Amino acid sequence: MKHDIVIIGGGPAGLAAAIAARESGVEDVLILEREKELGGILNQCIHNGFGLHTFKEELTGPEYAARYMEKAQEMGIPYLLSTTVVDLQRQGDSVVVTSVSKQDGLLQIEAKAAVLAMGCRERPRGALNIPGTRPAGIFSAGTAQRLVNMEGYLPGRRVVILGSGDIGLIMARRMTLEGAKVLCVAELMPYSGGLKRNIVQCLDDYGIPLKLSHTVVDIEGKERVTGVTIAQVDEKLKPIPGTEEHFDCDTLLLSVGLIPENELSKAVGVELSPVTSGPVVNEQLETNIPGVFACGNVLHVHDLVDYVSEEAEQAGRSAARFVQEGREAGQKELPLKTAGAVRYTVPSSLSPQRMGEQAVVRFRVGRNMRKATVRVLVDGKEVLKRARPVMAPGEMEQVMLKKEWFTGSEQEITVEASDGQEG
Amino acid sequence: MVRELTCISCPLGCPLKVELDESGAVLSVTGNTCKRGEDYGKKEVTAPTRTVTSTIKVEGASVPVTSVRTKTDIPKEKIFACMEEIRKATVKAPVHIGDVVIKNVAGTGVDVAATKAAV
Numbered sequence: 001m002k003h004d005i006v007i008i009g010g011g012p013a014g015l016a017a018a019i020a021a022r023e024s025g026v027e028d029v030l031i032l033e034r035e036k037e038l039g040g041i042l043n044q045c046i047h048n049g050f051g052l053h054t055f056k057e058e059l060t061g062p063e064y065a066a067r068y069m070e071k072a073q074e075m076g077i078p079y080l081l082s083t084t085v086v087d088l089q090r091q092g093d094s095v096v097v098t099s100v101s102k103q104d105g106l107l108q109i110e111a112k113a114a115v116l117a118m119g120c121r122e123r124p125r126g127a128l129n130i131p132g133t134r135p136a137g138i139f140s141a142g143t144a145q146r147l148v149n150m151e152g153y154l155p156g157r158r159v160v161i162l163g164s165g166d167i168g169l170i171m172a173r174r175m176t177l178e179g180a181k182v183l184c185v186a187e188l189m190p191y192s193g194g195l196k197r198n199i200v201q202c203l204d205d206y207g208i209p210l211k212l213s214h215t216v217v218d219i220e221g222k223e224r225v226t227g228v229t230i231a232q233v234d235e236k237l238k239p240i241p242g243t244e245e246h247f248d249c250d251t252l253l254l255s256v257g258l259i260p261e262n263e264l265s266k267a268v269g270v271e272l273s274p275v276t277s278g279p280v281v282n283e284q285l286e287t288n289i290p291g292v293f294a295c296g297n298v299l300h301v302h303d304l305v306d307y308v309s310e311e312a313e314q315a316g317r318s319a320a321r322f323v324q325e326g327r328e329a330g331q332k333e334l335p336l337k338t339a340g341a342v343r344y345t346v347p348s349s350l351s352p353q354r355m356g357e358q359a360v361v362r363f364r365v366g367r368n369m370r371k372a373t374v375r376v377l378v379d380g381k382e383v384l385k386r387a388r389p390v391m392a393p394g395e396m397e398q399v400m401l402k403k404e405w406f407t408g409s410e411q412e413i414t415v416e417a418s419d420g421q422e423g
Numbered sequence: 424m425v426r427e428l429t430c431i432s433c434p435l436g437c438p439l440k441v442e443l444d445e446s447g448a449v450l451s452v453t454g455n456t457c458k459r460g461e462d463y464g465k466k467e468v469t470a471p472t473r474t475v476t477s478t479i480k481v482e483g484a485s486v487p488v489t490s491v492r493t494k495t496d497i498p499k500e501k502i503f504a505c506m507e508e509i510r511k512a513t514v515k516a517p518v519h520i521g522d523v524v525i526k527n528v529a530g531t532g533v534d535v536a537a538t539k540a541a542v
Contacts, residue, residue, distance in 0.1 A: 046490035046538065047476045060476055062490050062539035066520055149478055152488035177477060177506050196436040200429050201473065205499070390435045 002110045004028035004323045005316075006097045008085050008264065009117035011040020012305050013296025013312040015068040017115045018077050020316030026323050030109070031072075031079035032099055038072070038079060039065035040119060041142070042305065044149045047170055049197070053306035064305060080104070088114065088268040088292075095268070095291055113291040113319040116265055116279065117312060120297040122167075123257040130162075132219030135226075141167040141255035145174070154178050156251025160228050161185045162216050164192035164199070166303065166394075168255025173202035175253075182206070183247045186214040186230045188237060191368055193257075193394045195303065217244060219252060228252050258301045268292060275344040276300040282333055283350040283359045284318035285311070290327050293319045300346050300362070303396055307362070311346075314360075332408075339416035341365040341372075341391070350413065352406035361415060362398045365391045369419040377414040378405055391417060426468050432459040439464045472496035477509045479524055481541045484516035489541035491524055497531040504529035517542045 004026050007014045010033030021029050037043065042050070045061030052058055055067070072079070080101065087098040095114040099107045122140040139147070139155055145167060147153045157180050161168045164187040172182045185203060190213050192199055203210050211230065217239050218229040232243035260278040262270070270287040271280045279287040279294040286293050295315035296308045333349040345363045365372075369391040376384040376399055383405045391397065399415060430437040435456065441464045442450040452464035466472075474496050478488040497505060505528045514524045518541040525535040 043539070046478065046492075048474050048492060058474070060490060060492055060538040063520060066539070149490060150486065150488070152478060152480065177475075177502070178510075196429060197431040200431050204429070205473070 001107060003030045004111065005030070005113045005115065005319050006095070006109055006111040007031045007115045007117055007316075008088075008097065009033065009040065009119060009296075009298070010035075010038040010079055010081075011117065011119050011296065012042055012065060012068065012308050013119070013298070013315075014040070014115070014117035015065075015072050016309040016312035017117055017293075017295055017316035017319070018079075019068065019071055019075065020313040021115075021320045022075050022077060022316075024317045024320035024324075026320040029077055030111075031077065032083045032085055032097070033079060033081050034084040036082055038069050038081070044142070044146045045170075046149045047174075050305050053304065054309060061305075068309070080107075083107070085264055088264045090268055090289055090292075093291075095289075111291075112323045113293065115312075115315050115319050116262075116270075116287075116292065116294040116298050117296050117315075118261045118264065118298045120258040120301055121261045122254070123259055125254060128254070128256060130216050130219060132216075132228075133221055135219070135221035135224050137221065137225030137250050138219065138252045138254070141165070141171045141253045144171050144251075144253050148174055148178060154180060156180060156225075156249075158183060158247075158249040159251045159253060160216070160230070160247050160249050161253045161255060162230075163187060163254055163256035164194045164210060165255040165257060166194045166198050168253060169194045169198040169202040171253055171255070172208050173206060176206045176208070180251075182208050183249055184209045184211055184230070186211045186216060188213070188215045188233060191392075195394060215239065216252065225250050225252055258297065260298045260301065262298060265292075265294070265298070270294075273300075273344060273348065276346065278346075280349075281347045283347045283355050284321075285315040285347065286318060286322070286327075291319075291322055293322075300344070300364075303394060307396060307398075310360075311362070334406075334410055335412050336361060337412055337414045338363070339377075339414050340418040341367055341369060342415050342417050343393075345415050350401065352403060352408065352410065355401070355403055358400045358402050360398050360400055362396055363415055363417075364393060364396055365417050366393060368392050369417065369421075372417055372419040374399060375414075375416045375418075376401065377416065378410050379412060380414075388417070391419075428464060428467055430455060430460045430463050432457075432463050441465070441468045443468060471499040473499050473502060475502055475505050475509075475535075476538070477506060479509055479535075479537075480513040481518060482513055482515050484518070484541040486541050489514075489518055490538045491535050492538050493528060493531075493533050494536050495533055497528070497533050501529045501531050505531070505535070509535060514541075
């Protein structure tokens with residue numbers, strides 16, 4: 001089987017990439033999706049707040065997904081459901097995508113280009129080193145979300161949540177609305193990684209305490225969770241003896257971070273960033289493997305789906321261009337370096353000749369800042385300076401780089417965020 | 424009486440103090456850095472509203488539940504009454520996005536509509 005562009009993942013990133021690739025003139029696009037329906041994680045995100053940037057209205061997750069699914073269907077973009085991609089290899093000038101499904105068995109698809117849009121996965125209990133027994137009743141927040149919102153099953157009655165990521169906050173409200181008692185949300189850090197709006201509307205509205213600088217130090221129960229103990233932590237994030245507090249509960253939800261799902265990227269030899277755990281890409285969102293592009297949460301974890309769609313459109317356009325024109329040889333790429341509180345940038349390199357009139361660079365900072373300044377420097381010379389009243393690790397930022405800043409002799413670009421304090 | 428709130432109008436998240444008299448009328452909003460904060464503070468203490476999203480049981484579909492929302496915001500104090508009606512209700516497949524599944528939920532004048540198709 002041969003196709004021009006194969007898109008791995010039919011969530012918001014994959015759908016937007018497919019649509020953009022078609023709109024850029026490549027007819028032969030195929031989406032592979034492992035679930036029974038398109039839409040990805042949006043299908044279980046039934047709360048509202050999606051699409052404010054894109055559609056200027058507050059949609060729920062399924063409504064946002066439906067807009068793209070309808071568009072893809074109108075355009076007649078083919079997709080295979082319940083189809084899991086198990087391997088990805090570069091062979092000669094093509095990318096070979098191997099998938100399995102009940103209906104088709106093993107499929108090998110030879111593609112001119114592939115777009116990685118597999119999304120991310122929740123960090124599990126095993127990655128946390130929480131002491132205690134291993135009873136039933138410990139769920140990642142996203143698993144609980146799926147159980148409640150798609151399978152109609154309430155996974156617990158008395159709940160403690162560890163981690164104040166947005167999914168944990170959303171689930172605190174959701175479980176409360178469905179009749180469960182959420183006792184508290186414990187957050188290891190002295191600040192929440194969740195959006196302010198979610199802290200107000202999911203916790204404050206229902207009187208659910210947020211315990212900052214607290215973590216779970218014990219889980220009790222043999223068959224099922226019967227209780228958890230939380231304790232305050234010091235500046236080194238170590239539990240402080242004597243601060244333990246016990247909660248009788250039957251459920252512990254974990255909302256402790258998301259990790260891009262890059263097993264396939266690794267299989268094809270894509271270079272990954274140690275900071276984002278996602279592929280290292282240039283301004284075309286192309287990885288180090290020619291013809292393999294990445295977008296959405298597999299590239300770096302986003303907080304707004306609107307930016308996923310925007311980024312994925314770029315990846316779709318780039319993949320189409322690759323199919324139509326091949327990779328332009330001899331393009332000099334400038335490295336994008338970080339300074340101050342900037343933890344990473346996507347992309348991490350840029351070709352001034354190849355870029356359009358402007359190129360978006362997304363980044364995150366490593367700490368909460370007030371009265372911050374974002375600067376872009378080309379070879380140490382300031383080309384952009386912007387005041388930001390507030391910046392937070394939980395909010396993705398972006399700057400636009402302009403083609404007109406470059407003449408061809410430049411060596412490097414630096415993105416910096418500072419508020420007068422060290423890094 | 425003074426109510427303490429966090430403004431959600433932008434990521435700044437100003438800590439607001441809203442002073443009320445005995446009748447519940449707003450005397451002052453402080454702690455905000457812009458007009459939006461003042462408006463938010465006033466509305467939050469006098470007439471707070473929320474959109475409610477949940478799931479509803481579906482009969483005759485390939486899925487046990489489908490997702491729903493109040494079409495617009497409803498008064499905050501009606502959230503649990505609204506949830507009670509949604510919990511008791513069952514709809515028959517096929518359900519399409521935008522189909523009204525409960526009219527005038529909890530006497531708010533607002534309808535509950537499906538946000539996901541179920542067939």
